[in-house]
Amino acid sequence: MIYGSHEYGFSYSGDDLTVECGEVYRRICRGDHVEKILSGGKKFIINPVEPVNLPREVTHYLCIDFKKPVLIESGASITVFVKFPVEICVFVNGKGVSPIDVFSLVTPKYTLYGNPKSGVICRWYESDVYTEVPETDPLREGIISLRIHNSSDDWVEVTKAVFDSYAMKIYYGDIVSMVAEMKVIGKHVAETTFIDRPLREGMKKSIELYVARKLLIERKSFLMEWGV
Secondary structure (H helix, E strand, O other): OOOEEEEOOOEEEEOOEEEEOOOEEEEEEOOEEEEEEOOOOOEEEEEEEOOOOOOOOOOOEEEEEEEEEEEEOOOOEEEEEEEEEOEEEEEEEEOEEEEEEEEOOOOOEEEEEOOOOOOEEEEEEEEOOEOOOOOOOOOOEEEEEEEEEEOOOOOEEEEEEEEEHHHOOOEEOOOEEEEEEEEEEEOOEEEEEEEOOOOOOOOEEOOOHHHHOOOOOOOOEEEEOOOO
16 A cells, blocks of 8 residues: 555555655656655655645635435435545655655546636536445545535535535545535535544544645635535
C-alpha cells in the first residue's frame, strides 16, 4: 500500500503510477513526470487529500451528481454511499509537514453549481448511489457515507450533493472514506457537513492539505441554495 509513513528509499510501482522517495523524489503518473531534489526531511507521508487541487486550485467545492435520485419522505432519514475521486499528496516530514506533490489517477472535471452570477465552480464527479459500502480502488476512488435527513414538509428528490473541501475529514486504510450529513431544508435547499470519524475502525486520518499549508480556515458546512 502506498498510503502511510515511509522512510527514505521507499518506492511504489503499479498501474500508471511510479513513486520513488529519496534525496531525489520521482513520480510518474499517467505519463506525467515529476522530479525534485530534496534537502532535509526525515520521512515521507503519502495520503489521500481533498480532491480539488488539480490541474490547479480553481475551487474548494466538490459536486457529486447521483446517477439515480434518492426520494425521501418528510421527516425521514436515509444513509447512502457515493463515490468521490481521490487525489494523492506526498508530504515531507521534517521540521513540520510540507506538501511536495499532488497527483491523481482520475482525470479532473469541473462544473458550475448555481447561476453564472452567484454560483460556484465545483470539482465534478458522477457516482452511482449505494445502500451498502461499494468496492473501490483506493488509489482512484473514495467512499462518502452520506446521511440525508429531510426536514422539509414535502417529499424531496435528491440528485446531487455539494461539499466544501475545507471541512473534509478523510480517512484511509483498505478504503478511502469520509462521513457526511445532508439536511434538506426545502425542496431546493440543503446543508452539507462532514463528521470527523472513520467509516471503519482502524482507519488513519489523512493530513488536511489546507492545514499543512498553514491556512487558517474555519468552515463546517455548505449551504446548497441552487438545487438538490
